[in-house]
Amino acid sequence: MKRPLSYKLSILAFLLPALILFIGVLIAPIIMSGYYSFFNWGGPGKVAEYIGLGNYRELFTSNSIKFMRALGNSLLLALFSVGIQLPLALLLALKLGKKIPGERAFLSIYFMPVLISTVVIGQLWLKIYNPDYGVLNMLLRSLGREDWAKIWLGDKKVALWACFVPILWQYVGYHMLLMYAGVKGVPPELNEAAMIDGCTESQVNRYIVIPYIKPILRVSVIFAVTGSLKSFDLIYVLTNGGPNHATEVPSTLMISMLFLRNRYGMGSTIAVMLILLCFAFALLISLAFREDK
Amino acid sequence: MNTTMTKKYPPMEVKKRKIIHASDVLAYAGLILWAIICLFPVYWMLTFSLKNNTEIFGENVIGLPRYWIWSNYSQALNTGHMYRYFLNSVIVAAATILITLIASFMATYAMTRLVWKPRKAMNKFFMLGLTIPIHASIVPIYVSLSKLHMLSTYWAVIIPYSAFSLAMGILISTGFMGDIPYDLDEAASIDGCGVWGTFLRIIAPLMLPAVATVGIYTFLQCWNELMFANVFISKDAIKTLPVGVQALSGQYTTDWGPIGAALSLATIPTLLVYVFLSKQIQESFIAGAVKG
Numbered sequence: 001m002k003r004p005l006s007y008k009l010s011i012l013a014f015l016l017p018a019l020i021l022f023i024g025v026l027i028a029p030i031i032m033s034g035y036y037s038f039f040n041w042g043g044p045g046k047v048a049e050y051i052g053l054g055n056y057r058e059l060f061t062s063n064s065i066k067f068m069r070a071l072g073n074s075l076l077l078a079l080f081s082v083g084i085q086l087p088l089a090l091l092l093a094l095k096l097g098k099k100i101p102g103e104r105a106f107l108s109i110y111f112m113p114v115l116i117s118t119v120v121i122g123q124l125w126l127k128i129y130n131p132d133y134g135v136l137n138m139l140l141r142s143l144g145r146e147d148w149a150k151i152w153l154g155d156k157k158v159a160l161w162a163c164f165v166p167i168l169w170q171y172v173g174y175h176m177l178l179m180y181a182g183v184k185g186v187p188p189e190l191n192e193a194a195m196i197d198g199c200t201e202s203q204v205n206r207y208i209v210i211p212y213i214k215p216i217l218r219v220s221v222i223f224a225v226t227g228s229l230k231s232f233d234l235i236y237v238l239t240n241g242g243p244n245h246a247t248e249v250p251s252t253l254m255i256s257m258l259f260l261r262n263r264y265g266m267g268s269t270i271a272v273m274l275i276l277l278c279f280a281f282a283l284l285i286s287l288a289f290r291e292d293k
Numbered sequence: 294m295n296t297t298m299t300k301k302y303p304p305m306e307v308k309k310r311k312i313i314h315a316s317d318v319l320a321y322a323g324l325i326l327w328a329i330i331c332l333f334p335v336y337w338m339l340t341f342s343l344k345n346n347t348e349i350f351g352e353n354v355i356g357l358p359r360y361w362i363w364s365n366y367s368q369a370l371n372t373g374h375m376y377r378y379f380l381n382s383v384i385v386a387a388a389t390i391l392i393t394l395i396a397s398f399m400a401t402y403a404m405t406r407l408v409w410k411p412r413k414a415m416n417k418f419f420m421l422g423l424t425i426p427i428h429a430s431i432v433p434i435y436v437s438l439s440k441l442h443m444l445s446t447y448w449a450v451i452i453p454y455s456a457f458s459l460a461m462g463i464l465i466s467t468g469f470m471g472d473i474p475y476d477l478d479e480a481a482s483i484d485g486c487g488v489w490g491t492f493l494r495i496i497a498p499l500m501l502p503a504v505a506t507v508g509i510y511t512f513l514q515c516w517n518e519l520m521f522a523n524v525f526i527s528k529d530a531i532k533t534l535p536v537g538v539q540a541l542s543g544q545y546t547t548d549w550g551p552i553g554a555a556l557s558l559a560t561i562p563t564l565l566v567y568v569f570l571s572k573q574i575q576e577s578f579i580a581g582a583v584k585g
Contacts (some may be wrong), residue, residue, distance in 0.1 A: 003408070010488045011403050018400035018419065018459055021392075025456030026422055029430030036432060044439045092327060095320055108571045109328045115563050115574070116335070117517040119535040120556045123542050124334050127341075127549065133350045135337065173331065174578070181579045219582055230426050233519045237539065251428060251520070258432065259524065268432045275429050282424075 030275070036268035043264045055269040067270065070241075070248040071277075077164060077249070078228035078281075085168045086220055089175035094205050096176075097183030107180060110173040118170070122237025125166040129153050129238075153239050156246040163238050163247050167231065175220045182213030218289040225285060226278040250274050338560070342366070342553030349549050365550035366558070373545070375555050377530065378537030382516060385450055385533055390511045392455040397462030397507065398500060402492050404463075405470045406478055416467070422460025423581065427453075427520060435524060445528040453525075454515040461514075461581055462507045468580070469503035470496065509570060510577045516563060534559045 037055055041048035059067045092110060096103055113121065128135045129152040137149040152162040186209050194204045210217070232251035235241065241248040241256065250270055258267035341349050342365055343358040353359060369375045400419065404412045434453055438444045473496060481491040519535045526532055532540065538559050545552050567574060 007407075007488065008409070011407050011409050014399045014403035014407070014488075014492070015415070017392075017396040018463070021396055021452070021456040022419060022422060022459055025430060025434065025453050026425050029433035030425070032433035032436075033429060044436050092324065095324055100321070100324075106324055106328055107575070108567075109331050111571075111575060111578075112335070112564070112567065113331055114578075115513060115517075115567055116560055117519075117535050117538070117563070119517075119519055119538050120338075120560050121334070123538065123552065123556055124338055126542075127552075128334065128337075133549075135354060138351075138354055169330070169334075172327075177575055177578060178582050223582070226426075230428060232428075236519070236523075254428065254431075255520075255524070258435070264432060264436070271428045271432060275426060278426060279424075 033268045033271050033275075036265055037272045039265040040263075041265040042262050048265070051265075055266050056273075059266070059269055059273065065253075065266070066245045066248055067250070067253060067273075069245055070250045070253045073160060073247065074229050074231060074249045076160070077167065077231060078225045080164050081168070081171075081224040081228050082221055085172055086175055086217075086224055088168075089172050089220070090179055090210075090217075092172070092176045093179035093183050094209065096180055097186075097209075098201075107177070111177050112173065113170045114174045114177075116170075118233035119237055121166055121170055122234050125234075126153070126238060129162060154243055156243055159239055159243060159246045163235050166238070167234050170234070171224075171227070175224065178216050178220055179213060182216035183209055186212045214289065218286065221289075222282045222285050225281050229274060229277055229281065335560070335564075338553055338556050341549060342557045344550055344553075346547075346549060362550055365554040368551040369541070369554040369558060373541045373551055373555055374529065374532075374537060375541065375558050378532055378534045378541075379558065381447070381531060381537075382534040385447055385454070386512050386515050388447065388451045389454040389458065389515045390508050392451065393458040393462045393511045394504060394507055396455065397459055397466050398497065398503075399492070400459075401463050401466040401470050402496060405467060406475070406491075406496070407488060416463070419460055419463050422457065423464070425457075427457060431520065431524060434521075438525060445526050445531050447531060449525040450515070450518075450522055450533065453521050454511075454518065458507075458511040458514055461510055461577075465507050465510065465577065465580065466500070466503050469500060469506075473499050505570075506573055506577050509566065509574055510581070512566070513563065513574070 036048075038050060038052055039048040040051045040054065059065055092106075096106055096110075100106075127133075131137060131149070131151045131154070134152075136152065140146065140149045150158055153159050190208050190212070191204055194208055199207070230251060231249055232255075235247055235249055235252055236255070239247045241252040250273070254267050254270040254274070257263045257270060337355065340356070340358055343361045343363070344353070344365075345360065345362055348354075348359060403409075404416050430453070435444075438449050443449050477495050477499075478491055481495050486494065517535060518533075519539075522533045522536045523539070526536060529540070538555050541555050542552050
């Protein structure tokens with residue numbers, strides 16, 4: 001059927017607001033970030049000097065930039081998420097998926113931290129970790145373990161771990177929800193058949209439920225890893241990368257490059273590296289899950 | 294949960310003969326423990342927002358407040374400017390939701406109900422937005438905003454928030470719009486309605502359930518967002534809640550009560566929305582993850 005020109009113009013008009021927003025705010029800036037990353041640039045109004053791959057070289061070789069340190073920290077966070085957060089979420093989801101009393105209530109409580117502003121969570125944990133009046137040190141003192149009390153976020157050795165705990169606390173519920181939806185999607189006949197054949201609950205989980213929800217596990221692993229690489233809010237509120245870069249992650253480094261040191265080219269380079277790393281890891285994880293099959 | 298005793302019986306029998314094992318009790322205790330861990334910081338926040346420093350700092354750390362100090366809240370609202378930040382967040386959220394709804398409904402209409410060839414490809418293009426991190430655009434947007442003298446205005450965050458909510462908005466709307474019978478479009482066109490008339494008079498009114506889902510999702514995204522708000526807004530009068538709470542906590546380092554009140558004020562609206570719409574909220578998060 002031939003359609004009149006006015007129809008085609010209407011289609012364009014319907015798409016226009018979304019296209020302008022999408023291209024203007026998402027697509028064009030990615031290209032511009034890539035472009036800026038080749039310049040040594042002090043920001044709007046300053047002269048930009050083309051330096052080719054200079055920023056990238058400096059990022060990976062310079063000791064003063066601390067990018068490798070930041071990247072290492074965020075990879076450690078990714079490892080921690082995949083190794084502790086996801087198994088915990090899976091355990092909760094498997095238990096909740098078995099029609100236990102109070103299932104909805106548990107689900108809603110576990111998911112709640114995801115919805116609270118990370119600034120609020122960060123400020124709360126700052127108070128929990130407060131060396132003098134924080135709940136954590138008070139608890140340790142009341143248990144007679146005064147020696148375990150620490151300046152949690154100010155001690156170079158423990159600060160990074162102290163930052164990981166609230167991140168884990170907040171996002172376990174998110175992964176749990178995804179996995180729970182998957183567990184609920186397993187056809188009940190499969191479970192029943194296995195039970196009749198004499199499988200125990202853990203065998204059913206291992207041989208039926210977990211293989212069945214593999215696509216969701218893949219999504220969870222991707223989110224956990226890319227989320228760790230991109231992590232910003234909680235670390236910004238808790239330590240902003242300190243003490244002495246102990247908790248630096250690429251995003252906090254990017255923000256301080258931009259707004260403390262006015263290095264817009266270098267800030268863009270970190271942004272580009274982050275995007276590339278996120279896509280690379282998402283691809284790798286997808287491939288790893290595919291080969292498993 | 295099945296046990297070795299009952300495994301040979303068909304499912305109906307299994308239910309009747311359920312035996313409670315020690316391991317089940319342990320698992321249940323584990324579930325309760327994690328629930329307490331999830332709730333405790335929030336409980337602690339709500340209680341210390343009503344306490345004075347002597348209670349918070351030792352006399353009564355985790356109990357309910359002995360004296361309910363509501364003045365913490367008035368202090369946070371007035372001297373701490375929480376009233377201002379709250380209003381700003383409401384303005385930003387409302388505008389973002391409105392723009393996201395209009396843009397995503399219009400685009401979805403074009404991609405699901407109008408006939409043209411590359412509409413599937415266009416949909417895929419928009420779905421890229423689900424995976425693009427906000428870091429990707431922070432520098433160019435900052436530079437553009439600064440050139441346009443739009444830093445520290447509401448638009449500085451409303452436009453980026455709308456753009457980043459768009460992919461999710463289109464994803465949710467596509468599901469809802471696909472459920473509306475296509476006969477309606479035909480009937481409307483026979484009655485002489487053009488595409489605009491059909492969209493405004495037939496489709497848009499039937500999309501009310503999608504308004505709720507898209508609205509909730511967009512609300513949660515922009516209510517809690519920190520990185521853009523922190524970088525694009527420096528004027529106190531425009532700050533949204535996350536940036537405002539951050540600033541306020543810096544000022545009241547020793548007086549915890551008003552900080553607790555500010556944190557509670559930022560959290561209570563979200564919790565209220567969650568109490569009433571927990572199922573929709575959870576479903577929108579699942580939908581976003583499965584497609585993304």
